[in-house]
Amino acid sequence: MTNSCSKEAIILYKLHFLNKEISSKFEGCTGVSQSRLELLRHLYQVDEMSQKELQKEINIDNAAITRHLKQLEANGMILRRKKPSDNRITLVSLTDYGRQKISFYQEEKKRFVTSMLKDFCEEERELLLDMLNRIQNSIKEI
Numbered sequence: 001m002t003n004s005c006s007k008e009a010i011i012l013y014k015l016h017f018l019n020k021e022i023s024s025k026f027e028g029c030t031g032v033s034q035s036r037l038e039l040l041r042h043l044y045q046v047d048e049m050s051q052k053e054l055q056k057e058i059n060i061d062n063a064a065i066t067r068h069l070k071q072l073e074a075n076g077m078i079l080r081r082k083k084p085s086d087n088r089i090t091l092v093s094l095t096d097y098g099r100q101k102i103s104f105y106q107e108e109k110k111r112f113v114t115s116m117l118k119d120f121c122e123e124e125r126e127l128l129l130d131m132l133n134r135i136q137n138s139i140k141e142i
Contacts, residue, residue, distance in 0.1 A: 030108035
């Protein structure tokens with residue numbers, strides 16, 4: 001970034017770059033993307049749910065949920081089946097292996113976040129969270 005950029009443009013660039021870098025490092029450290037971990041976390045809380053409900057819960061598009069679920073199914077972490085009373089609905093559940101792995105992923109996530117925020121005191125973390133929430137609220141209003 002050059003000096004000709006406004007502070008606001010630099011902030012936008014930094015947020016974009018941090019998002020990409022955090023996603024990449026998170027997956028490298030934990031072995032799973034944040035999106036897949038969120039998906040697994042939702043499934044962990046229920047016995048089974050429809051693919052459509054899961055898609056709405058984690059707020060991703062149809063192609064992305066299908067891609068994630070195919071990969072997780074190939075890795076033996078989830079099962080998908082058609083609802084007997086309505087063949088158009090796909091039901092999704094965690095396998096026993098998926099339930100075991102989610103605990104591991106959660107611990108890795110905790111270590112990652114601790115490392116990422118190690119140079120921030122509690123007050124700074126609260127301030128950062130407040131600022132991020134304000135940015136998120138502003139974006140919703142656009």
